[in-house]
Amino acid sequence: MLNYVWMFLMIVGIAVSVVSGRTEEIMDTIIESANNAVTFSIGLIGVVALWCGVIKILEDAGAVEWLSKKLKPVVTRIFPSTKNNPKAQNAIVTNITANFLGLGNGATPSGIEAVAEMKENVRDVCLFLVINSAGIQLIPSTVIAIRAELGAANPTDIILPTWIVSVISLIAAVAIYAVCSSFCRDRRHTK
Amino acid sequence: MIYIMPLFILIVIIVGFAKNVPCFDSFVKGAQEGVSTIVKLVPSLIGLIVAVGVFRNSGIMDIVISKTMPILEKIGMDSEVLPLMLIRPVSGSASLATLRDIVSSSGPDSLTARTACVMMGSTETIFYTMAVYTEKAKIRKLPGVLTAALAANIISAISACIICQFI
Structure with missing residues (x-):
């Protein structure tokens, strides 16, 4: 494309x-x-590499595992089909954590695995992708790097608005998806 | 907000120290990955930044923006960020090039630039994500995902415009 x-x-x-x-x-x-x-x-390179380095310390300290453990109950509730599938749950939480910390390419393998594990349940796969589309990130490091490079007075001043808009777009995506999928289901039933 | 980055780094190093992580070694390893990510991106960025520049300076962009301005302003959107909204779901590097174009042409601290930055940070290259994540599982039909993601993109563009005026 x-x-x-x-x-x-x-x-x-x-x-x-x-x-x-x-x-x-x-x-x-x-x-x-x-x-x-x-x-x-x-x-x-400067800001992006700095950030990747800092996140690596966090990774090596076991932050991904820690966050994963915390997120697991939430995941079971959002994706009920994974209740007896720890592999799928692990992949989902690793993916969400990696995206949250801005690991970028680190999120892709777990994303692929999560979808492969959930493929029997299309609703859960769709919801997973919809949640992914909001791109919730703790620190939007690439954007900060761009702002720093182009001479912004305070490159980090977009962090708070980015959080707010991320949450709005997550809620919007899930809500629109819920409306869409129930509409599709209704149509199928009436046929 | 100025405190977020330094505080975060401080916490990370303390956590690393508490967990017996060789902090500097880990940092260097991570930074290396960061450097190679950007270096790998350079060729595509050259191609895309040239394409975005050519498109903008050909004059056609002004026509598109002036035509869409009345409609977009009605829903509270800045028409300068329209190109980013269109390209964002398709490609990460192309939206990086577009974002650079917007930020440098309207000034990094302008409302337009900040709106564009917030949009970039709060959306995802959904076409890429969908294609790559579902390839192995060979799922072809994903009802509703694209509609939801694209609609959410528009909503995030509008809310970015509104929220950036206040924060």
């Missing part, structure tokens, strides 16, 4: 600028953007 997005942006962008006589400007933009991209990415 990203292939199409990229081609679309490039083709439309260049074509429109040629038609509207901004060729020279677009030439500058291409060179400038390529250079900016490198400075920007390198600039992100």
